[in-house]
Amino acid sequence: MMDNYKAINWNQISDQIDKATWEKLTEQFWLDTRIPISNDLSDWRELDEDHRWVVGHVFGGLTLLDTLQSQDGMAALRKDIRTPHENAVLNNIQFMESVHAKSYSSIFETLNTPTEIDEIFDWSDSEEFLQTKTKRIYTLYHDDEHPLKKKVSSVFLETFLFYSGFFTPLYYLGHNKLNNVAEIIKLILRDESVHGTYIGYKFQLAMKELSDNEQQDIKDWMFNFLYDLYDNEEQYVHKVYDQVGWSDEVLTFSRYNANKALMNLGQDPMFPDTEADVNPIVMNGISTGTSNHDFFSQVGNGYRLGNVESMNDSDYDI
Numbered sequence: 523m524m525d526n527y528k529a530i531n532w533n534q535i536s537d538q539i540d541k542a543t544w545e546k547l548t549e550q551f552w553l554d555t556r557i558p559i560s561n562d563l564s565d566w567r568e569l570d571e572d573h574r575w576v577v578g579h580v581f582g583g584l585t586l587l588d589t590l591q592s593q594d595g596m597a598a599l600r601k602d603i604r605t606p607h608e609n610a611v612l613n614n615i616q617f618m619e620s621v622h623a624k625s626y627s628s629i630f631e632t633l634n635t636p637t638e639i640d641e642i643f644d645w646s647d648s649e650e651f652l653q654t655k656t657k658r659i660y661t662l663y664h665d666d667e668h669p670l671k672k673k674v675s676s677v678f679l680e681t682f683l684f685y686s687g688f689f690t691p692l693y694y695l696g697h698n699k700l701n702n703v704a705e706i707i708k709l710i711l712r713d714e715s716v717h718g719t720y721i722g723y724k725f726q727l728a729m730k731e732l733s734d735n736e737q738q739d740i741k742d743w744m745f746n747f748l749y750d751l752y753d754n755e756e757q758y759v760h761k762v763y764d765q766v767g768w769s770d771e772v773l774t775f776s777r778y779n780a781n782k783a784l785m786n787l788g789q790d791p792m793f794p795d796t797e798a799d800v801n802p803i804v805m806n807g808i809s810t811g812t813s814n815h816d817f818f819s820q821v822g823n824g825y826r827l828g829n830v831e832s833m834n835d836s837d838y839d840i
């Protein structure tokens with residue numbers, strides 16, 4: 523006989539972080555369809571073929587990673603929830619991952635021809651280094667023996683692997699180009715920042731329940747895994763960015779964010795890179811808020827649904 527099925531009670535919260543995260547995520551809800559991407563067409567037409575190729579293909583890569591998060595990631599994490607409210611938060615995250623994945627298609631539809639779009643998807647569905655990282659994380663998501671490794675995978679994906687792709691729109695934003703495309707990326711980035719912090723927090727709770735030896739095993743595995751992913755990322759970045767000469771700067775940005783991923787997981791940094799090493803134009807792009815969005819109007823830059831700001835560590839001082 524199965525146990526009684528329980529209704530979720532939001533008036534009885536065992537972990538206030540669940541409620542705070544739910545509120546944060548729901549108040550920053552957005553949709554790609556509200557951003558006037560076509561306003562970027564004149565900037566787009568000024569880019570040469572190599573730079574257009576980079577934009578299209580990094581977005582192809584990001585589409586694949588957001589697809590993985592929406593189709594496998596959150597479902598995998600849902601198997602190890604600690605509270606019913608965590609399940610609700612993961613439901614929100616899962617839907618937003620679908621919005622993220624779809625946003626890139628909205629960008630392609632506006633900037634690229636049907637033939638170019640087909641080529642981008644053929645590329646992301648087959649590119650060696652992109653597929654390597656995706657498959658490694660997919661495999662961990664489907665290994666129910668190691669719930670903590672799933673959480674590490676999710677945080678590495680969200681807080682580290684996305685950033686080689688985010689570099690391009692942030693770079694253009696810093697040069698006052700492709701502002702509406704960048705606006706979408708900033709909304710995605712703002713979501714990923716909450717996702718990475720939240721999953722990292724749940725990881726740290728579970729970690730505390732392990733013995734010292736078990737904790738050390740997870741730590742060793744985590745640092746090795748990050749190193750493997752970085753090794754692959756180096757090859758991916760060179761393949762995508764060498765043609766425009768940005769590879770070194772992108773890798774600095776990736777290492778800086780890899781450290782942030784470790785921080786979300788309660789670990790010390792692995793790379794020497796700090797904020798000061800990252801291209802200041804990109805750092806500028808990342809630190810500006812998103813434009814005000816008027817939800818009920820497609821005129822102007824999107825919509826307003828409560829005033830929201832980027833998540834930072836102090837949001838978790840409850």
Ligand SMILES: [Fe+2]
Pocket residue numbers: 588591618619622623710714
């Ligand atoms: Fe996402």
Ligand SMILES: [Fe+2]
Pocket residue numbers: 591615619680713714717718
């Ligand atoms: Fe995410």
